[in-house]
Amino acid sequence: MAAVPQVPSASPSEESMQDVVSPAPAPATGGDVGIRCGQIWMDGKLVPQAEAQVSVLSHALHYGTSVFEGVRAYATPRGPAVFRLPEHTRRLFDSARIMRMPVPYSEQQINEAVCNVVRVNEWDACYVRPLVWRGGQTLGVNPMPCPINVMIASWEWGAYLGEDALLKGARLITSAWVRLPASAMPGKAKAGGNYVNSALARMDAVSAGFDEALLLDQNGFVAEGTGENIFFVRDRKLYAIAPSVTLVGITRDSVIQVARGMGLEVEEVMATRDQLYAADEVFMTGTAAEVTPVSEIDYRPIGTGRAGPVALELRERYLRAVGGEDERFAGWLTYVND
Numbered sequence: 001m002a003a004v005p006q007v008p009s010a011s012p013s014e015e016s017m018q019d020v021v022s023p024a025p026a027p028a029t030g031g032d033v034g035i036r037c038g039q040i041w042m043d044g045k046l047v048p049q050a051e052a053q054v055s056v057l058s059h060a061l062h063y064g065t066s067v068f069e070g071v072r073a074y075a076t077p078r079g080p081a082v083f084r085l086p087e088h089t090r091r092l093f094d095s096a097r098i099m100r101m102p103v104p105y106s107e108q109q110i111n112e113a114v115c116n117v118v119r120v121n122e123w124d125a126c127y128v129r130p131l132v133w134r135g136g137q138t139l140g141v142n143p144m145p146c147p148i149n150v151m152i153a154s155w156e157w158g159a160y161l162g163e164d165a166l167l168k169g170a171r172l173i174t175s176a177w178v179r180l181p182a183s184a185m186p187g188k189a190k191a192g193g194n195y196v197n198s199a200l201a202r203m204d205a206v207s208a209g210f211d212e213a214l215l216l217d218q219n220g221f222v223a224e225g226t227g228e229n230i231f232f233v234r235d236r237k238l239y240a241i242a243p244s245v246t247l248v249g250i251t252r253d254s255v256i257q258v259a260r261g262m263g264l265e266v267e268e269v270m271a272t273r274d275q276l277y278a279a280d281e282v283f284m285t286g287t288a289a290e291v292t293p294v295s296e297i298d299y300r301p302i303g304t305g306r307a308g309p310v311a312l313e314l315r316e317r318y319l320r321a322v323g324g325e326d327e328r329f330a331g332w333l334t335y336v337n338d
């Protein structure tokens with residue numbers, strides 16, 4: 001009998017196995033899988049989380065044909081308020097248009113549904129995830145025959161990269177995965193499939209012991225984090241990475257306005273990673289991440305190696321604005337109980 005060829009032992013260490021082997025068989029549908037959403041708006045009706053189910057033959061599950069939003073509602077003295085809701089809904093519809101997915105509701109209906117989800121679940125503050133996807137049971141790559149479904153879930157989501165990253169600053173590593181070029185994927189759409197690129201980068205960063213990945217574009221310019229836009233500070237001037245292949249963040253726009261409101265000069269630039277290494281401060285913005293300081297990139301401490309004063313001040317002012325405590329930005333809030 002022929003000997004079985006000996007494959008050089010490449011058995012991964014126990015630690016690196018943790019992210020490839022699921023610790024316990026997880027239920028595919030229903031039940032509590034770690035996110036508590038309460039009632040979910042599903043194609044026009046509110047249903048309990050366990051009943052918000054889809055077919056395993058959904059087109060989006062196989063091919064990533066979905067678009068989504070990430071929105072936050074904040075506690076304010078007038079009750080919960082959704083932050084920049086019309087802008088988020090508009091971007092959801094832009095994403096859907098890019099992906100040729102006609103949404104079977106109006107923007108107004110989606111806005112009302114988001115407020116409703118926050119209200120019925122009685123959240124003081126929460127994260128809201130509207131999702132539009134190609135469902136149905138007609139497989140094959142062409143999504144056009146598949147119906148379009150919409151759901152809106154909400155849950156409590158704290159510090160995106162953990163409390164430590166918020167206080168001390170996040171530690172970043174440049175990813176070997178390049179941000180998808182515009183000729184390959186529509187980065188301006190918040191499309192499910194785009195997040196395969198983000199997920200690959202995030203897994204590698206986390207496995208290497210970092211908080212987050214820094215993605216460059218195909219020419220080596222700084223693009224974004226896996227779920228955040230990037231800013232840097234040099235001599236008290238703020239630089240926002242110009243949106244090339246990146247998502248145009250709503251938090252990014254808000255932070256630029258808050259920064260100008262406190263007298264900071266802001267410029268949009270293309271930047272290389274060495275410009276970030278030499279910056280006084282680097283920070284990231286996103287709905288989930290809010291304003292998260294960066295303390296280290298590619299083993300180089302940024303500035304003092306701690307959360308920087310400009311980032312911290314912007315964070316504080318941003319949180320005042322979202323909490324309804326800055327009159328200048330009152331127009332950003334949609335009060336769900338009004």
Ligand code: PPE
Nearest residue numbers: 070226227228229247249250251286287288
């Ligand atoms: N870039 C990417 C790739 C991205 O996903 C986000 C949001 C941003 C920039 C910032 O955009 P904005 O939220 O409008 O400021 N990422 C969402 C999803 C995060 C997740 O892990 O899921 C978010 O923050 O809601």
